[in-house]
Every structure is written in structure tokens, then in C-alpha cells.
Amino acid sequence: MKTGISAVPPFPITGTDGFVVALDYLSRSADGRGLDALSEIQVCGVPDHDRLRWLAAELPRRLPLLHATLRKNGLFGVPYWECTGEAAAIPIEFHRIAGVEGPEASMIESISTLRRKRMQGRQRTTLGPPHIHLDVVRTSSGTWSILMNWSHLLLDGTGVELLFRHMDELWNEPHAISPVQPVTRNDKPWWRLFQESESCGTHLMNLGAEPFVSASRGKVVSGRRCCLWETFSKEETARIKLTLGKIGGDMMRTFFYAGLAARCHQVVFQSRGNTNLSYAITMPVQQRPKDSAGRTAIFQNHMSMFFYILKDADLTDLAKASKALMRQHMEHLKLKRHLSFNSMQLLTRCMPGKTMLDLVRLAQRGEIASCYHAYTGSFGEGMSSFCGGEILNAIHMPTVNAPPGSGLFVSECQDQLTVTVSYLDTCLSESETELMRERWRSDLLGE
């Protein structure tokens, strides 16, 4: 295997990365595993092992952050990625499902078994590579899947889609130019960031004034990482778009699905006998930079996070919930809280993860939010093929830490909507996730 030593200067983390580093710390403090996720693309055709191995070796040579280690100098230094490591190939394994003919030596019972295994992540003793692990599975004589295990320290859901997209680009054009990761610069002194953070800080303190709930009840717990997802057919997805179209236009989708996340959690808490509760819903909004050639950044987390409070009375139906979220969103924008939040992220990115979360949880009675939520939109900005085959579907299976212990995520691929609930089995039971599924089917399909 050809390797190389890169001479890339230290690469500072973004403001959003600072918060993710803290959440990764929280996850590791519970059971040693970092905040990892699994993403999968299901493809038509047969996998070309040699070319996939070439991709796994080529990517780290082109994208130095793939073999970087997260470091920090001194208590108040900004953490940075040190890219001096060897550009080793991304680990890649090839399997086939039992009963499917193929050259792969590794035979697995089912792809679900592998997904469950990979979702559990690994014990992290360093914050170095590998940040990604690939599994290629021949699922039938004419289909295969690629599973990417990835660390949230280095990538977010949108970034993973862009990485898949770039893999496909290199597959088709091995000499294509790779995006250059833009460096996050901050020229503002700390006292200016402190001043600008005030509006958001006050808002976050006020969130905790009225207690809200989460599935972990504010406790740091470990558990088996689980996922339940449902992909709607193209016909069902078209029906869902009609249903949502009666509430609002297509730019409202972020609010629909955040409202759905809140309503799906509400049904669980109501089943536990808890009513008249408040829910703190997170809504990440992408703020992704581009390089000088206009190519979107693949790595690092780039979000402004909005936190909204919904009460039971706001959650009587999806229309009411999404309009309540939109109303709060407009208030936030008028007060420029997204800019304040960005300043707060830059200010706190040098803070040790434990200190950052202790402050948040102190202000919010142990909690961070009622649940996680993200809507990633059309997979890979509408990509329809991957490494030589037509894409059948693509799914994200994020993992969550506790608190809050659960999250609801929505994505789209090839005109098929997928709703995923990710949770720790110590925070939600299987029967509770079934309640959630009934709620999303009734909200989206009117069943």
C-alpha cells in the first residue's frame, strides 16, 4: 500500500465542532464510545472490489483531514487537527449475505446484523484515525450496499453525503480535483465574542427556566445504540408532499420535520403518563463554506443551532407545531440570534468539553434538549448513481448520546422519504419507538 506523509499546517476546529467535541466527550464519558454514525447507500449492480480499494487508498492522500488527529495545546487553546500522520488507506471490508454467490470470503447472516454491530461503534482511546470505516456488502446477485461508519468529530450528515459524492466523482474521473477544506478564521477578540454571545446566552438560560423533558431524564447513561427507520415508497412520499403542501410550501420542510420530531417524542412521554410538558427542540441549519473554486467543504461541522420550546398545546397537530416553530424562528432571526450563536460557538470552542456541558446542563437542569433532530434534504444534492450503479436508496443512522438519549432524523433519496428514530435502549423501549412510528405515519400519511 502506497502511503505518504502530508505537510499540512494545523487545522483549527470550527465553532460547531467545539460543541460536537463536547458531545463526543459526553458520549465517551458514558461508555468510552465516541459520537459515531452509520450511513448506507444501496446500489444496483455488483461491487468492483479493486476500484473501491483504490478509492479507500486514494481519499486520504487527497483529503489530509482523514488521517488527522485532534489535539489541543494548553487549557484555553483552540483544538486543532494535526495532519502529520501517515495517509493510510481507509479500512474497507468486503462481505456477502449468506446464500448470495460472490468472491467475498466474509459471509454475514444479514445486513441488519452488520448494521447493528457497526452502530455500536468502538472504544476510543485517541482522537486520531481511522475516522471512517467502510463495509461493502453484496446483498443479492444484482445489488450491493456500502456502509460508512464515521466520526461526528470530523464530519456531519451533509459532509458524509458530499464525501460519497466525491467518491463517485473520482470513480468516474480519477483525476478530478478534490475540494480544499476552508480554514475557519476568527479575527474577533474574545471580549467582542462575549458581547455578541449575550443574546443567545440569555435565550439558553431562559430555556431552562421552565423544565423540559428528554428520554434520559437528564441523566448521563450508556446503552445499546438502536435505530428504527421507515422508507416510504415513491407513491407514499408523493402523498406526504401533498399533505405537507396543505400546511406550507417546500421551504417549510425543516419546520415540518422538527415539528414531527417533537410530536413523536410527545406521544412517548404521554404514554408514560406525563402531560403538560415542555419540549426543547434543536434545529441545526447548515452554514457550509465553499473553497475558492466554489466546491462545498466536505469536512467539519458547520451549523447554527436553534433551540425552540414547544408546549403540549403547540403540538396538537403537525400544522400547529410547524407554524409555532416558524414563528419562533422568525423571532430568532429578528434578534439575530443565529449570529449570536455563531459568536458563542467561536468563544466556547476552546473550552474543555466537560466544562462546556457542565455549564449547559447546570443552566438547563441536567438536560441539553428534549431530542436531537436533523433534516438533511435530498441525499448528496440529488445524486442518482454511486460507483457504477444506480442508487436504490440511502439512509443515515446517527447515534445519540444521553442526555437526551433519542433523536428523529429525516432524509430523502430518489423521491423516497426516510424517517429514522435513533436511541439508546436504556432511554426508549421498542414499544415506544413503535408508538413514534404510528405517530409519524398518521401525521405524514393521515393513517
Next chain:
Amino acid sequence: MPAIAISPGTMIELVRETVLPDLPAGFSAEADFFEAGLDSMGVMQLVMYLEERFGKKVDPTELSRANFRSGLAMAALVMGQVAGA
């Protein structure tokens, strides 16, 4: 409410001033804001500015990509000729 003429050009200026400062000179009335970098966050900011400057309250059903795609589409939205959700 100050009287500001509503035209595709006014809308392009609004977008340049508030959410896409790097919008090129000569950006045409039909050119696509989304291809130029407009995202959902930017659209929500535009909703706020349309109300502030033109008194246009955007209804949730009008919050569509089609209505914010270009200067022409936004001007039609403000003048009440919506493209629909």
C-alpha cells in the same frame, strides 16, 4: 411604510444587500438565487425583510422554492402574483 418600487431589480438588490453580498453585477431577473447560494436560512431572512420593507406578510403556503427562485419570482410574490407552493 416607505414607498419602494417593486421590481425584479429591487428584489435582486434586497437579496444582495441582506443574504448574498457576492451576487455578481448584472445578475438577471430570471437568474436562479439558489444556484448563487441562497439556502433555507437565507429564505427565512428574506421573509423577514419582505415584511419589514414592503409590508408583505409571507403566508406559510407561499414559502416555496419557486417563489424565491429569482428576482422576477420574488417581485411577483410581493405583488400578489404567487407561483404557488
